[in-house]
Amino acid sequence: MNTRRLVVGISGASGFIYGVRLLQLLRELDIETHLTVSRSALLTMTHETDYKLADVTALAGVTYRCDDMAAAISSGSFRSMGMIVAPCSMKTLAEIASGMSSTLISRAADVTLKERRPLVLLARETPYTLAHLRNMTAVTEMGAIVAPPVPAFYARPASLDQMIDHTLGRVLDLFGLEAGTVKRWRETEIPANAPAPAPQPA
Numbered sequence: 496m497n498t499r500r501l502v503v504g505i506s507g508a509s510g511f512i513y514g515v516r517l518l519q520l521l522r523e524l525d526i527e528t529h530l531t532v533s534r535s536a537l538l539t540m541t542h543e544t545d546y547k548l549a550d551v552t553a554l555a556g557v558t559y560r561c562d563d564m565a566a567a568i569s570s571g572s573f574r575s576m577g578m579i580v581a582p583c584s585m586k587t588l589a590e591i592a593s594g595m596s597s598t599l600i601s602r603a604a605d606v607t608l609k610e611r612r613p614l615v616l617l618a619r620e621t622p623y624t625l626a627h628l629r630n631m632t633a634v635t636e637m638g639a640i641v642a643p644p645v646p647a648f649y650a651r652p653a654s655l656d657q658m659i660d661h662t663l664g665r666v667l668d669l670f671g672l673e674a675g676t677v678k679r680w681r682e683t684e685i686p687a688n689a690p691a692p693a694p695q696p697a
């Protein structure tokens with residue numbers, strides 16, 4: 496069984512490029528990707544990038560239509576390391592929070608949660624309504640990780656690409672995958688022969 500397999504959903508929040516770059520990084524890491532793109536994401540793709548759907552599906556191992564409820568990723572018996580929704584709209588977030596699965600993205604996310612596999616949502620909106628915040632709380636209570644694509648300025652990004660890669664590198668950290676795109680805070684200052692840090696009180 497190929498455990499190096501991840502489900503990727505691209506929904507219609509701003510930031511289509513996060514989904515594209517994520518697929519590229521996972522390809523470099525030799526992770527088999529199973530992709531589904533929502534209808535609204537096709538709109539953001541057109542408004543925000545010069546990509547065509549074929550360019551994006553070419554980066555994925557397998558692509559499923561977002562209304563294909565018979566797709567492999569709609570069943571928990573299809574094994575994977577987990578799922579990333581990048582970016583995650585407030586509508587898809589709400590569907591996941593309520594357990595309503597009207598698209599393949601929300602169904603695959605529901606499956607990921609019920610199988611107790613890692614689910615990471617790059618939830619994107621600003622500002623938030625109370626409904627957004629409550630839905631983020633609900634998915635967190637169910638075990639998902641809400642990881643909004645918020646840039647880290649301590650990394651001193653010199654470009655949008657660096658900003659995106661840092662965010663995605665931190666997302667891949669959550670799966671134990673080293674993308675090599677994270678400028679890690681003060682890690683390089685620690686000498687190789689430094690003693691192990693003393694255990695901290697709980």
Ligand SMILES: Cc1cc2nc3c(=O)[nH]c(=O)nc-3n(C[C@H](O)[C@H](O)[C@H](O)COP(=O)(O)O)c2cc1C
Nearest residue numbers: 506507508509533535536542584585586587619620
């Ligand atoms: C250019 C554009 C940008 C959008 N940005 C956001 C956003 O940042 N967050 C969000 O929740 N919805 C955003 N939307 C609205 C969603 O696309 C819309 O709610 C849609 O129903 C989401 O469907 P999906 O979750 O199935 O992809 C945007 C729509 C467009 C056309």
